[in-house]
Amino acid sequence: MSLILEDDRLELSWVQKLCLKVIRYGPIPKHVAFIMDGNRRFAAKKHVQRIEGHSKGFDKLAETLKWCQDLGVEEVTVYAFSAENFKRSKEEVDSLMELARQKFAKILEEKDQLEAHGVRVRIVGELNMLSLDLRQMAAKIQNMTKSHNKCRLNICVAYISRLEMTEATREIAWGVQMGFLLPSDVSQNLISQTLQIPAVDLLIRTSGEVRLSDFLLWQSTFSYLSFLKALWPEFSIWDFYGAILLYQNAYSHIKTASVQADASSTCQDLNGIQISKDASLQVQRINYFLEKLREKREIVNSNLSMEESVNC
Numbered sequence: 001m002s003l004i005l006e007d008d009r010l011e012l013s014w015v016q017k018l019c020l021k022v023i024r025y026g027p028i029p030k031h032v033a034f035i036m037d038g039n040r041r042f043a044a045k046k047h048v049q050r051i052e053g054h055s056k057g058f059d060k061l062a063e064t065l066k067w068c069q070d071l072g073v074e075e076v077t078v079y080a081f082s083a084e085n086f087k088r089s090k091e092e093v094d095s096l097m098e099l100a101r102q103k104f105a106k107i108l109e110e111k112d113q114l115e116a117h118g119v120r121v122r123i124v125g126e127l128n129m130l131s132l133d134l135r136q137m138a139a140k141i142q143n144m145t146k147s148h149n150k151c152r153l154n155i156c157v158a159y160i161s162r163l164e165m166t167e168a169t170r171e172i173a174w175g176v177q178m179g180f181l182l183p184s185d186v187s188q189n190l191i192s193q194t195l196q197i198p199a200v201d202l203l204i205r206t207s208g209e210v211r212l213s214d215f216l217l218w219q220s221t222f223s224y225l226s227f228l229k230a231l232w233p234e235f236s237i238w239d240f241y242g243a244i245l246l247y248q249n250a251y252s253h254i255k256t257a258s259v260q261a262d263a264s265s266t267c268q269d270l271n272g273i274q275i276s277k278d279a280s281l282q283v284q285r286i287n288y289f290l291e292k293l294r295e296k297r298e299i300v301n302s303n304l305s306m307e308e309s310v311n312c
Helices: 014-023 039-046 050-071 083-087 090-109 111-117 132-145 161-177 188-194 237-269 277-311
Strands: 031-035 075-082 119-124 151-159 202-205 224-227
Touching: 014 050, 014 237, 031 050, 039 050, 050 075, 050 090, 050 151, 050 237, 075 083, 075 090, 083 090, 083 151, 090 111, 090 132, 111 119, 111 132, 119 132, 132 277, 151 161, 161 188, 161 277, 188 277, 202 237, 224 237
Parallel strands: 031 075, 031 202, 075 151, 119 151, 202 224
Antiparallel strands: none
């Protein structure tokens, strides 16, 4: 199945459209994350091979992205493959890598649809754990969609949050070493801006597990967490709408806690700084560092894409 669904058969029923209109009156999460858990249990339940469960999971992702798009969600992040999953059997890991290869190829084929919908796709994680061809495909996908600005899809592959935070720390250290930053510039806000994935409003995990499994630990501090019993391939639009309604019900409490934390963080960051000139210079340094970091990341992707063209 394609990542971008345009099949009329998948249009919402009149009941679903009515529910969608009602939900739109409330606050809509800008960023929704999914831990797509339960593919293997779904395969066991249906008495099929594990890879078939993972394939059905990808099809469900495409359907879920359409629901998010209909609702007006601006950014979606999905936990596709944990770095810890490499500890599974070689057969299953090889099957997952082949599935990723097929789906990356499918995304590359959908260049026109992605451009028409303005979808920017980013592949985030310890990509050095992937084979060279997969890294090249990931780089090409990101370069192909980097100018799209209507909505964003972050696919976390070979990812765990601890490694993401460790890499952000290394990048900040690089900024200090290059003279872009001063040690005094390091703050909670700087770390948040250095991470590739921004703060999450609503995080949904399927399959009944009540844990985050090292996924977006920093970004989900003030997220509404929804743990659902449905296995990921069985995740329905009603499960999705139910999670949205619960988020809306808790919205005022989440917003208050987030604002208070931001105010506290800002006070700590500015502690000892002259609030005018010094603070202004700090903002300039941070913005310059973030721009240089963005350029550095794009160079890595461009080099991988060029290497792929030569090999082909």
